[in-house]
Amino acid sequence: MEGRPCGIYQPRRWAVEALAGLGAKEVLLEYLSYDRPVTDEVARMGEEAVKNAAARALGQWPCEDVYRVLIGILRRRHLPGAVATLGELRYTKAIPYIVDALEDGVCRGAAEEALRKMGTSSIPELIRAVLNPTPNRDEESPSSLIRRISAARLLAGVGLSKEQWTEVTALINETSPEILVAACRMAKRAGDQESLQISADRLIKAIGRADWYTSEEIEDMLVEIHDVAGSLVESEIARRNLPSLCENGAFDPVLRALTRVRQRARGGS
Structure with missing residues (x-):
């Protein structure tokens, strides 16, 4: 583990697995607590794989020092292994950091799965994320839009109460086709007929600018709410x-x- 990071990372990953099998929690925590600078791109990717393996291995120890180190990592950067472990352990204090990781293409899948495992506990932070484009609504960054799309889809999947739906009703006025589909699902689940009517109209207008996958989602949604x-x-x-x-x-x-x-x-x- 003290060797120099390189593109051939498998021996270091095997060492992580061996340490986990021996119960060497403190060694793994120490390794994850220190981010050594790696200038070579291939070596950096290899080291990332080892870090992910170490973070996942810590899942067998659900305790405060593990939580502290994993959240410390997420404060600095998005690491899928740390996200996955915190989700597996249902550590709800990590939800804000996991929601922020939705904007990262590498980390998004792990973040979405972790938030699904958190269930309804994730709703307040997801609502915060979906309603707050950054740096602002007129100049939203691509990563912010991706984060909000993921948050909207997760909210549609977890299910909102009628009271929670009122907090995000403004989503039916979004321009993103992906968010509009998710908002329509939420409105349907909440039984909000007025919002459904508005959503249907906006979905029809969004077909022309949607990608093929989202266009199919829009078609499915329009069939599902065809009575409206x-x-x-x-x-x-x-x-x-x-x-x-x-x-x-x-x-x-x-x-x-x-x-x-x-x-x-x-x-x-």
Whole structure:
């Protein structure tokens, strides 16, 4: 463990596994507490793999010194192994740091899984995250938007009470198609018919700027809430079939998407 980090990291990872098997908690804590500078990119990636293994190995010791070291890591940087272990241990004091890790592409999967394991305890911090773009709403950074999309999806999955839904009702006015889909799911679960109507209209308008995956999610959502969205879908189909607009109708992705929604809602394939 005291050797120089390098791209061939497997021996150091095996050493971590051996130390964990021997119950050498203090050695692993000491190793994780110190971030040695690594200038070589390949060596840095190898060292990251060893750090992740050490952080995951600490999951067998649910105690305060382990929590302190893992949270100390997350204060400095996003480490998937630390996030995963804190989630596995359901250490709710780590939730703010795990929510912040949602903006990191490498750490996001571990952070989302950890927050799912936290259950409803994560709701207040997720609400804070989804409502607060950084640095501000007009100049939101890409990482902030990614964090808010993940937070919105997690909130839609965990389920909000009607009171909690009122805190995030403004999400139906977002421009992000991904957040709009999540907001619509929340509104449906809360039984908020007025917000559902608004959401359906905004989802239809968002199809044209959504990526293919989100476009499919929008279609699924419009089918699911067709009792509310049906008349809006029909109106938009009729509008796009007007002579002045239908010249390129065969190539209109929105028209094709809404036609599929209509067919599926009617029981077609």
